[in-house]
Amino acid sequence: KENGKCCLGIFGSVELICSVCSSHAASVCHSCFRRQEKLQRCGQCRFAQYCDKTCQRAAWEEHKQECAAVKSYGKVPNENVRLAARILWRLDKQGSVVSDTQLAALEELEDHIYDISEDDLKDFKVDIHNFLDYWPRSSKPHTVDSVSKMLGVINCNGFMVSDQRGLQAVGVGLFPNLCLVNHDCWPNCTVVLNNGNQSAVDTMYHSQKRIELRALGKISPGEEVTVSYVDYLNLSEDRRRLLKQQYFFDCTCEHCTNKTKDELKMAGAVVEGDKVPEETVKEITEYSRTMLEKMEKARIEANYNEVVKICRECVEKQENVLADTHIYQLRMWSTLSEVLSYLQFFEEASTYARKMVEGYLKLYHPNNAQLGMATMRAGVTHWQAGFIEIAHGMICKAYAILMITHGPTHPITKDLEAMRMQTEMELRMFKQNEYVYHTMREAALKNQPIRMMAEPATESIKNLFRRK
Ligand SMILES: [Zn+2]
Ligand SMILES: [Zn+2]
Numbered sequence: 001k002e003n004g005k006c007c008l009g010i011f012g013s014v015e016l017i018c019s020v021c022s023s024h025a026a027s028v029c030h031s032c033f034r035r036q037e038k039l040q041r042c043g044q045c046r047f048a049q050y051c052d053k054t055c056q057r058a059a060w061e062e063h064k065q066e067c068a069a070v071k072s073y074g075k076v077p078n079e080n081v082r083l084a085a086r087i088l089w090r091l092d093k094q095g096s097v098v099s100d101t102q103l104a105a106l107e108e109l110e111d112h113i114y115d116i117s118e119d120d121l122k123d124f125k126v127d128i129h130n131f132l133d134y135w136p137r138s139s140k141p142h143t144v145d146s147v148s149k150m151l152g153v154i155n156c157n158g159f160m161v162s163d164q165r166g167l168q169a170v171g172v173g174l175f176p177n178l179c180l181v182n183h184d185c186w187p188n189c190t191v192v193l194n195n196g197n198q199s200a201v202d203t204m205y206h207s208q209k210r211i212e213l214r215a216l217g218k219i220s221p222g223e224e225v226t227v228s229y230v231d232y233l234n235l236s237e238d239r240r241r242l243l244k245q246q247y248f249f250d251c252t253c254e255h256c257t258n259k260t261k262d263e264l265k266m267a268g269a270v271v272e273g274d275k276v277p278e279e280t281v282k283e284i285t286e287y288s289r290t291m292l293e294k295m296e297k298a299r300i301e302a303n304y305n306e307v308v309k310i311c312r313e314c315v316e317k318q319e320n321v322l323a324d325t326h327i328y329q330l331r332m333w334s335t336l337s338e339v340l341s342y343l344q345f346f347e348e349a350s351t352y353a354r355k356m357v358e359g360y361l362k363l364y365h366p367n368n369a370q371l372g373m374a375t376m377r378a379g380v381t382h383w384q385a386g387f388i389e390i391a392h393g394m395i396c397k398a399y400a401i402l403m404i405t406h407g408p409t410h411p412i413t414k415d416l417e418a419m420r421m422q423t424e425m426e427l428r429m430f431k432q433n434e435y436v437y438h439t440m441r442e443a444a445l446k447n448q449p450i451r452m453m454a455e456p457a458t459e460s461i462k463n464l465f466r467r468k
């Protein structure tokens, strides 16, 4: 806040210490977290992988001790254990005088060890055990208490870090200062990971990834700054359960207290002025729940034809029974459009993508990051299907949202800017001469100037905040 006036934009950014998830260790660069086809393995530990020498050099300071530890341990511990070790090495390097205020803030973070459920406690104890085996004898020894404190802090303050396109959670990280920002299901800020430009100079001086705390709208002086740890698309009851389970608190935000929009999220359709009977809505809601579980299973197995089959069957039953804001229907539309576009059935995919965005618009905050990402995806699908007017409109809308939630320097925003210019040019051409437009579009589709057909992710950006 400047001169008592409200400000809009970035509040600040903090340093991130992170480690790659074991499940994605083979597919992303351990330095910049970009998904790459060809990665170069670290010759010492044969575990770490990088895009090139620049990425490797940038990561060496963080990887040096890990490299030796992995080599002598002969195994690779999970991401939480590796992250704990990275943080402790950093703390030890700085000695007893911790000059870095961000790391000093670690002391203030909650570990909630006494709140861990019995099942999770077993895994937690295994992590402690593995840490003690992994931690080299040549490094400064730590007590079981301080190790469990560190793992506890990671457990309830760790963030999921997504890849460069924000599509998949590929790492776990800790942003010590940001953890002190409180949660609200309808927040006034959002956090976003920004690797920014990876120029040589940048890498040399700022090898650390940073995340930004960004305002979603005007914030009045004295108003508390909040972010959301859960997806708003969940019912208030489910959000509260997730928050209690993962972050150990009872949410008392306005939206939870008033159960705002819960009814919309479970509503039945109105057909020709008549409400669908409550019984029928309930029955199809239950049916959708089981179909969603089936669909998730097929999706994890990457059985995309099965996913389409399940979704189509379910969507048919939901039609004219559930409202267009019913979250089970929205989930089906979202998955169906994503998988259909992956299978290159663009026209059908675009129909569901549009329904999804229209539903999201009635539920999400107008500057919600997930809404922005979904609108972008829908825009690309329409572009692929050749509906250039709608495509351009959606890309522009998505761009406006991401300028706020991700900022102008974020790689996704830059991609969107390029798409906006491309679709604008195509739209102009379409208005002048439809034939030329269609010829050009076919050529463009073949060359795929817009590379957005990532394999449908099992974990999406909504899990950015999920505790690992
Ligand atoms: Zn890299
Ligand atoms: Zn190594």
Ligand SMILES: [Zn+2]
Pocket (backbone or CB within 6 Å): 184, 185, 186, 239, 251, 252, 253, 254, 255, 256, 257
């Ligand atoms: Zn809440």
